[in-house]
Amino acid sequence: MAELYQHRARKRFGQNFLHDAGVIHRILRAISAKDSERLVEIGPGQGAITEGLIDTGAQVDVVELDQDLIPLLKLRFGLKPNFALHSGDALKFDFASLGSPEQPLRVVGNLPYNISTPLIFHLLSFSGIIRDMHFMLQKEVVERMAASPGGGDWGRLSIMVQYYCRVDYLFTVGPGAFNPAPKVDSAIVRLTPHTELPHPAKDAALLETLVREAFNQRRKTLRNTLKSLLSADDIAACDIDPGLRPEQLSLANFVALANRLHTLQNAAGSGEPE
Structure with a gap:
């Protein structure tokens, strides 16, 4: 019945839906979710990654802004006992309502370019209740996150992300994995908040x-x-x-x-x- 809810990607939401089964499998393998964990997927889109996360038995909460996608997601996953849908803006979402230091969240998302940096800064404010984050981002954004001092990519994003997290550039994803195909390469990054800050600031x-x-x-x-x-x-x-x-x-x-x-x-x- 999902074909009843054909959804066209919206430019204003920066939507590019992942459809490459090989890439999806590789992302799920990198996340390697366990049934005892709680995952939050930001912008699940049409559920390409969501389905694989739910199949692990983990609790999967999704945060989706596009109201037109809500019926499709409810239709596909609404009866799954380990699925919960939160309709709203991830930039304003209180992630502390879902996680705690005792049960930290694992965050996943194919993030639109136009909100990726502010959203990551928003998530860093919850770093104490997040175990790790796996994001699909524009390749150049991941390169800036993983940069070292001395180069042109080293800047505010590199410093503040590395202040809170270890950054692992996992792999590159070409435009053909998406519909519509973006004009740039994407990359998967893993951000793991430090248990102890390597260089703690007083403020x-x-x-x-x-x-x-x-x-x-x-x-x-x-x-x-x-x-x-x-x-x-x-x-x-x-x-x-x-x-x-x-x-x-x-x-x-x-x-x-x-x-x-x-x-x-x-x-x-x-x-x-x-």
């Missing part, structure tokens, strides 16, 4: 602010791009050359700068000398 929000400021004008030196937050002397006090460009700094360097800023702000707030 993660301050770290994000500093990183954003640093990369707003990435061709400029730290002395110029961070001048509203830190002086050249403060940067040098962290054993970092103020003449470097932001892309030359490691995650540990950025955390050191953010911690310096945190100390200075607290000292200023209390009226005490640094």
Whole structure:
């Protein structure tokens, strides 16, 4: 009966439906879900990956924004005891309502390009209740996540994702695996939140602010791009050359700068000398 609900991919939702059985199998094998686990699939579309997840016996919650897809998903999976559908926007969804540190979530999604970065930042705020995340993303986004310092891909996304997670670039997926076929390659990435942060910041929000400021004008030196937050002397006090460009700094360097800023702000707030 699914043919009664033929659905055309919507451009405004950035929809490209996965149909390649080989790719679907490879994704399911990478996730390797167990029946004792709880998975959340963001944007299940027509259920290409959903079906395989449900067949593992795991509890599968899906979050879908497109109201036209809801009847199809209910028709295909509504009677499955381990399936639950949440109609809404994943960018506003409270993932803490489904998981806990005792039973962390495993998150899966074929994410549209236009929401991938803000959605990942939203999910990182729930990193304490997420075991891992497997995403299909535009290849260049995955390359930025997995980047190392010194290259053009290294930036805000790389730093903040790697602050919270280990990043594993799993494999590339060509346009032909989708309908309609996108104009770019995609890639599967696994993000695994750290059980202990390798470089803990005193204030993660301050770290994000500093990183954003640093990369707003990435061709400029730290002395110029961070001048509203830190002086050249403060940067040098962290054993970092103020003449470097932001892309030359490691995650540990950025955390050191953010911690310096945190100390200075607290000292200023209390009226005490640094």
